[in-house]
Amino acid sequence: GENVEQHPSTLSVQEGDSAVIKCTYSDSASNYFPWYKQELGKRPQLIIDIRSNVGEKKDQRIAVTLNKTAKHFSLHITETQPEDSAVYFCAPKSGGSYIPTFGRGTSLIVHP
Amino acid sequence: DTEVTQTPKHLVMGMTNKKSLKCEQHMGHRAMYWYKQKAKKPPELMFVYSYEKLSINESVPSRFSPECPNSSLLNLHLHALQPEDSALYLCASSQDHGLDYGYTFGSGTRLTVV
Numbered sequence: 035g036e037n038v039e040q041h042p043s044t045l046s047v048q049e050g051d052s053a054v055i056k057c058t059y060s061d062s063a064s065n066y067f068p069w070y071k072q073e074l075g076k077r078p079q080l081i082i083d084i085r086s087n088v089g090e091k092k093d094q095r096i097a098v099t100l101n102k103t104a105k106h107f108s109l110h111i112t113e114t115q116p117e118d119s120a121v122y123f124c125a126p127k128s129g130g131s132y133i134p135t136f137g138r139g140t141s142l143i144v145h146p
Numbered sequence: 147d148t149e150v151t152q153t154p155k156h157l158v159m160g161m162t163n164k165k166s167l168k169c170e171q172h173m174g175h176r177a178m179y180w181y182k183q184k185a186k187k188p189p190e191l192m193f194v195y196s197y198e199k200l201s202i203n204e205s206v207p208s209r210f211s212p213e214c215p216n217s218s219l220l221n222l223h224l225h226a227l228q229p230e231d232s233a234l235y236l237c238a239s240s241q242d243h244g245l246d247y248g249y250t251f252g253s254g255t256r257l258t259v260v
Binding site for chain 1: 186187188191202236244247248249250252254
């Protein structure tokens, strides 16, 4: 199966700073790369995704970049706000099994 | 309607009880999923239904029994559970299991087995 590693496991920033979370994967056939945000006690929510034919995608303060050669993709959050505090999961999807493999999660804490 | 609805939100059951979790979506999604999530862990896949047929069972114990009555509904029948089965049970759906679309998750059922 796919090996997925997510770093860092915890990230603490001041409001207004940028945050970057990296996800590495092992399956070169992976072709879909989403990020989910899960606030405490709530459901995971898809916040941004990228497909293998694109290198970068942006949506307001969040962006995702993909390096297929190196097999990693990253979530970038600019101008962080306290409401960005949550656990973020990457979940690359293998082209073979169609099953996403969730990373272990990154707990982002934004201090006001 | 862009939501996945799960009931009940909370459930406490004894080890000899039988209960069912329910999940409903009206987005026309053809794939539905059951996930189990323990505290501070990522969701773990249990079952995949694609076009109302069970396509993946991730070696889940038989005390968990899924059912898909139609394209909008997914149930999870529980019987003779153990305390270690206490967790958040999440239902999710996607447009198609084989295509590159993300999941829409329900709010989950927080299950406690006593």
